[in-house]
Amino acid sequence: MKLKALIVPTLLVGILAACGADEEAEEPKKEAETEQTAGQSTVAQPEEKTDAVATASITDDPAVFAKALSEEGNWIVAATKDLTLDEELVVNGEFHDKGEAANPIYRKLALYTQDEQRNVTGTFTLTVPKIIVQSENFTIVNGTVKGDVIVEAKGFTLKENTTIDGNLFFANEEAKETAVVEGTVTGVGPESGVEDVVSSASIVYDEDALIKAASKEGNWIFTILGDLTLDKELVVAGEFYNKNDKAQGIYRKLGLYSQDGERNVKAAYTLTVPKLTVQSENFKIQNGTVKGDVYVETNGFTLAKDTTIDGNVYFASEEFQKSAVIEGTITGAQEVK
Incomplete structure (x- = not known):
């Protein structure tokens, strides 16, 4: 690996050595000597620094x-x-x-x-x-x-x-x-051992991945890894079971947060979407914020505590509204529509 000698000698030796920390046959000292014998300056020149380090x-x-x-x-x-x-x-x-x-x-x-x-x-x-x-x-x-x-x-x-x-x-x-x-x-x-957050197909960080994860082709749980904005409607569809185990009952979850190994929430995120339509039974939104209107077309919708819908929640029937569990905050209306 060849470097232009625009870095002070002590830093140059350290960095070149770092490049070969677990590689074989690296000779950082020899490289430094080669640059010096080429007659180039070893004085740092900040204005040329980017060009000097980009190639290396x-x-x-x-x-x-x-x-x-x-x-x-x-x-x-x-x-x-x-x-x-x-x-x-x-x-x-x-x-x-x-x-x-x-x-x-x-x-x-x-x-x-x-x-x-x-x-x-x-x-x-x-x-x-x-x-x-x-x-x-x-x-x-x-x-x-x-x-x-x-x-x-x-x-x-x-x-x-x-x-x-x-x-x-x-x-x-x-x-x-x-x-x-x-x-x-x-x-x-x-x-x-935190199964619900490390489930392989449920972790999403862009619009296309989230839309697929929420669809009937997705998983029982899907989690975003940062604030995310969608330009189109998000539809939560399909029948799923808690931890993919039928014995544990129908259940689905959207996690708007990350947590540590002891399940302490480390960060909560905002999902901005023009419309979120819930068609999966017993669907739960946990932590974080949904910024947009939510339309519930099935039984068992749950908004967990410490979770916010910054918008309206519309239920397709009174049955769906009565079966819902609202522990979090809804800034707008809650009504049958």
Whole structure:
């Protein structure tokens, strides 16, 4: 890996070493000497910093960092300090170990620096609303990700001494079964035992996924992972059973929140929708806010406590209204219509 020498020598050695923390045959000291003998300046030049680090995927700039993890980025990305991103981070594209097509598919996020002997000299925190992992065999090494991580691709690895200060979700069974979690997950994770929030097909974070999850082709429970706005009507349809077990009775649930392993709510979200139509019997909305009107066309609708409908609730019949359980708040009307 070749770098323009625009970073002070001590930082350069640490970062180059970080790029090869669990790779073979890396020689960070030799790389640094090569740049110096080329006659280039080793004095930091902030005005050229972005160009210098973009190609090497070593950066302290949030925008450059996000691009480096996109399909236009590199196989390895390293932070040089704590970083905060205001928007979700999508890790996508296919990459190979050391950038060589002949090597296995692999990608790495390094949240640390180290010396020439590969001793870790500093670890960093990446604060982000959520990370969506679409690159196969993506590994996070050292440091902390403060936010939720949603894994859609196989081969995800959370290395030892690495923390996700948030929830770890898998979008499908293959992603979950092929993951290696050696580090720590403070919230919901593969060992948390919180079945209803980690159900593989129920975790959604965009409009199309939510519409499908709510349909008769979806699951008994579906959960959004952040505020979400729909431009079209959301229809909750189909018959489902609690935890997909018929013995537990007909039941369906929309979770507008995330929680930790002890089921303490960590965040509540707002679903903004022009119209939400409920056709699934015994449907429950829990925590968070639905901003829009709700039309109930079946029995057993429940609005849990600490849950708000910022709009009106219309029942298709008196029977449906009488069978409803309203523990939360409805800002508008409640009537048969």
